[in-house]
Amino acid sequence: MKLAILGLAVVLALVGLSASAHANLLSNPGFETNSFTSVSTPFDTSISTDIWGRTTSVFRSADARTGNFSLEVSQASNESNKGFEQIVTVGNGTNGTFTIYHKQVSSSSVFKAYLRYLDSNRTLITSFSKTFTVGLTASWASVSVTGTKPGGAAFAQVIIVTNSSGVAKGRFDDASYTES
Numbered sequence: 001m002k003l004a005i006l007g008l009a010v011v012l013a014l015v016g017l018s019a020s021a022h023a024n025l026l027s028n029p030g031f032e033t034n035s036f037t038s039v040s041t042p043f044d045t046s047i048s049t050d051i052w053g054r055t056t057s058v059f060r061s062a063d064a065r066t067g068n069f070s071l072e073v074s075q076a077s078n079e080s081n082k083g084f085e086q087i088v089t090v091g092n093g094t095n096g097t098f099t100i101y102h103k104q105v106s107s108s109s110v111f112k113a114y115l116r117y118l119d120s121n122r123t124l125i126t127s128f129s130k131t132f133t134v135g136l137t138a139s140w141a142s143v144s145v146t147g148t149k150p151g152g153a154a155f156a157q158v159i160i161v162t163n164s165s166g167v168a169k170g171r172f173d174d175a176s177y178t179e180s
């Protein structure tokens with residue numbers, strides 16, 4: 001009986017470790033809560049942690065992959081650097097992965113996803129990025145950026161931003177930042 005209880009405790013501890021190692025560290029990852037802060041460009045390292053920062057021309061859309069809302073970027077012809085970001089305290093993992101789902105609005109557009117690591121003074125240490133196209137299909141697709149956490153990393157900053165000036169549109173949902 002004692003062995004059985006001990007065994008159960010070990011299993012529960014392992015399950016707990018496994019869950020925390022792959023936990024999504026982002027707040028409001030599906031944009032269901034209407035809580036945002038404003039940024040001029042989505043590279044602002046001074047915003048509060050655990051809240052999405054968004055530029056103008058970024059708003060919630062009722063076209064959701066899950067839940068009731070997604071976040072839509074609708075950059076106009078005379079605009080650039082529109083997008084959104086979040087800064088979180090890093091976890092205990094060695095590698096980080098930022099994943100987000102995207103879908104076209106009315107035409108294909110090129111965006112860039114960033115996973116950046118900041119030190120305790122919020123100075124950029126390392127930046128990983130991937131350029132991707134929204135709108136190859138009308139269904140939801142995902143993009144991921146993975147990188148090794150540098151020494152001294154205190155915060156992870158995830159960013160979606162348009163890749164060039166001019167009209168660019170896309171809807172985004174179900175973001176995650178995990179460590180392993």
Ligand SMILES: [Ca+2]
Nearest residue numbers: 030066067069
């Ligand atoms: Ca959602």
